[in-house]
Amino acid sequence: MKESKTVQLIGSWAFLVGIIIAIVAGFWDLNPVVTSILVALGLIVGFLNVTGKETTPFLLATVSLVIVADFGGRTLAEVSVVLARIFKTMIVFVVPATIIVALKAVYALASDE
16 A cells, blocks of 8 residues: 555656656757656656546546647747747657556557456
């Protein structure tokens, strides 16, 4: 039981730190180090932070976020480069988590009899 709480805590902190880094990193050009950190944190969130019953709402929310951030980033790029970069860094963080959760969902569907 204690290990499960620790895993949830790590996943929660990974999510919070990932969002903060994504917002702060949006003020500068994205570099490989920040990209790697965001991808790693996204993978941690995907593996540790999303349970089976949270899969569908998580996937719906992240797919919506990716679509809106992409289109919104393009639109806002004409107004504010910083906002466009923040959206881009959020996508870099969220996409790896989305891929992991989607693969876990496909596996769960495939393994059901």
